Amino acid sequence: MSCIIAKNLSKNYDSLKAVNDLSMSVKKGIVFGFLGPNGAGKSTTIKLLTTLIQPSTGSLTILGIDAIKNPLEVRHKIGVVLQQPSYEPTLTVEKALEKYGMMWNVPKMICKNRLEKLIEEFDLKDIRKKRNEDLSIGQRRRVQVAREFMHDMELLFLDEPTVGLDPSARRKLLDYLKNKVKTGLTIFFTTHILTEAEYLCDEIAIIDKGKILAVDTPDALKNKFGKEKTIKIHLLKNQHNIESLLSGIPDCKIDFQTGTNITIHSTQSALVLMKILRILNDNEIEIDDLSATPTSLEEIFLKMVEENVYNI
Amino acid sequence: MYTIFRLVNRNLTISINPAFLLWQILFPIIYIFIAGFAYTSLIQQVPFGDKGLAYPAFLASGMIGFNIMNSTLVSGIIIWNDRKYGMFEQIMSGPFTRANYILSNICTIGIIGIVSAALITLIGYPVFFESVDFSLITIPMIIFAAVTGSILFGSIASIIATKLRSSEGFNVILNTAFLFFAFVSTAFYPASGAPEPLKTAFYLNPLTYLVDVIRAGIFGNINEFILIEMAILVVISTILFVIATKLLTKLNF
Numbered sequence: 033m034s035c036i037i038a039k040n041l042s043k044n045y046d047s048l049k050a051v052n053d054l055s056m057s058v059k060k061g062i063v064f065g066f067l068g069p070n071g072a073g074k075s076t077t078i079k080l081l082t083t084l085i086q087p088s089t090g091s092l093t094i095l096g097i098d099a100i101k102n103p104l105e106v107r108h109k110i111g112v113v114l115q116q117p118s119y120e121p122t123l124t125v126e127k128a129l130e131k132y133g134m135m136w137n138v139p140k141m142i143c144k145n146r147l148e149k150l151i152e153e154f155d156l157k158d159i160r161k162k163r164n165e166d167l168s169i170g171q172r173r174r175v176q177v178a179r180e181f182m183h184d185m186e187l188l189f190l191d192e193p194t195v196g197l198d199p200s201a202r203r204k205l206l207d208y209l210k211n212k213v214k215t216g217l218t219i220f221f222t223t224h225i226l227t228e229a230e231y232l233c234d235e236i237a238i239i240d241k242g243k244i245l246a247v248d249t250p251d252a253l254k255n256k257f258g259k260e261k262t263i264k265i266h267l268l269k270n271q272h273n274i275e276s277l278l279s280g281i282p283d284c285k286i287d288f289q290t291g292t293n294i295t296i297h298s299t300q301s302a303l304v305l306m307k308i309l310r311i312l313n314d315n316e317i318e319i320d321d322l323s324a325t326p327t328s329l330e331e332i333f334l335k336m337v338e339e340n341v342y343n344i
Numbered sequence: 345m346y347t348i349f350r351l352v353n354r355n356l357t358i359s360i361n362p363a364f365l366l367w368q369i370l371f372p373i374i375y376i377f378i379a380g381f382a383y384t385s386l387i388q389q390v391p392f393g394d395k396g397l398a399y400p401a402f403l404a405s406g407m408i409g410f411n412i413m414n415s416t417l418v419s420g421i422i423i424w425n426d427r428k429y430g431m432f433e434q435i436m437s438g439p440f441t442r443a444n445y446i447l448s449n450i451c452t453i454g455i456i457g458i459v460s461a462a463l464i465t466l467i468g469y470p471v472f473f474e475s476v477d478f479s480l481i482t483i484p485m486i487i488f489a490a491v492t493g494s495i496l497f498g499s500i501a502s503i504i505a506t507k508l509r510s511s512e513g514f515n516v517i518l519n520t521a522f523l524f525f526a527f528v529s530t531a532f533y534p535a536s537g538a539p540e541p542l543k544t545a546f547y548l549n550p551l552t553y554l555v556d557v558i559r560a561g562i563f564g565n566i567n568e569f570i571l572i573e574m575a576i577l578v579v580i581s582t583i584l585f586v587i588a589t590k591l592l593t594k595l596n597f
Contacts, residue, residue, distance in 0.1 A: 082437045084597050112437040118430030120358045135350050
């Protein structure tokens, strides 16, 4: 069953089409990644899906509810962590969590237990008595995400939740989210850190200029758009003529070379690799290191966005 | 708990802090007991209806209105802070409507206004108790003033908060407006002795009507003019409340 069904959703600001005829469906109990460059329409889409703004055209069903007709009903069932910080500067961390639980009508005892659990899980013990205004950006972000778990929800929208977090806190948060999804929560997650999306998301949509370019699982996207493999060679000595030596190999696109470092893209990597090794051997060129890796999600993303730019 | 009460609870938690409470009590005490008695040598008796009031009693009753107005600054500060620190958007993405948000603000300043009026009445009582003409309508008159005053000045503060984004602009405009309301009114001195243009300016200021109503309630001088002033307060506060609500409803994310 789908918990988000958007059909031909558009949002116009005067002549600007921030979201352009967007249609998608998000299954229950998964992490749905929403990727796009800055200004692609990610935040506008989140604002539409969380009923903060009304679409110019199209229809939207969230958790089986018509979100355009009954936005308040939808908001009772969702959680939202917006991209920009949100906090009450004068409240301490624990007071802010407690008051947020109260605002969501969470019974006092549950609120108290949840608060203690979240303080533990989000590593907020040392700052629980600190006022929000005295926290660092990363600490504030952790509190903002933790706060959203003070109430029950079926669907959680996270707009770039890891911005400002250090790598360890980032990984902890992603693992926490993974565990939450196992309990039945659905997460709509926007980011432009593609390794994060690859690690966390079950399905990914790539958006640019308000339009969805592709939607699929990370593996399927890689298979569909990333048949190429990347071959990286590091030579022991500088070879100025390396480009001309390899130029005769078919399907061997030299993307980058410094004389010692060479990056090659090829859809027939095994064959190309064998030919490269033969040429290097024949010319007595020594190799320091060599690797062949599948195309990353980041490369697919960059390629799609770039092609989209040129197609427009 | 009802949605609005939950928001009121949150508003009171974020806006009431020891510094705010101290200021709300300390400032009127300084005015009533220091300025009030210091100016007695200059203003001995203030004509009020068919009797004369001692200046400290006149000032103490004016301070009730002034404090109601001052406490409603909270409304503007809540809205402005919520916008600045992202809480307005966060609350609106939760189980609340804009109407809930607006009503909770009005309730918050209503509560603060009534508590503030009660506090100053208690503090000022030793000063004006000799002139008090307590009747059945004294307390309803003060509550009326607290509620309409809170809505009126709270709406003004809210309008300023919705229109300004920079903290400097917000503080300058709000303080200038409230400074005008405070000193171009009959809160601190009577209109009777003032030059004609200033006297006219006093009656362009809603705080004048507010303190007139409070004084009428405390010192028992309810006449036709006071009833007109009450009607004007209701009309102005309604108009300003509608404007503030419309502006808040139109706030973009």
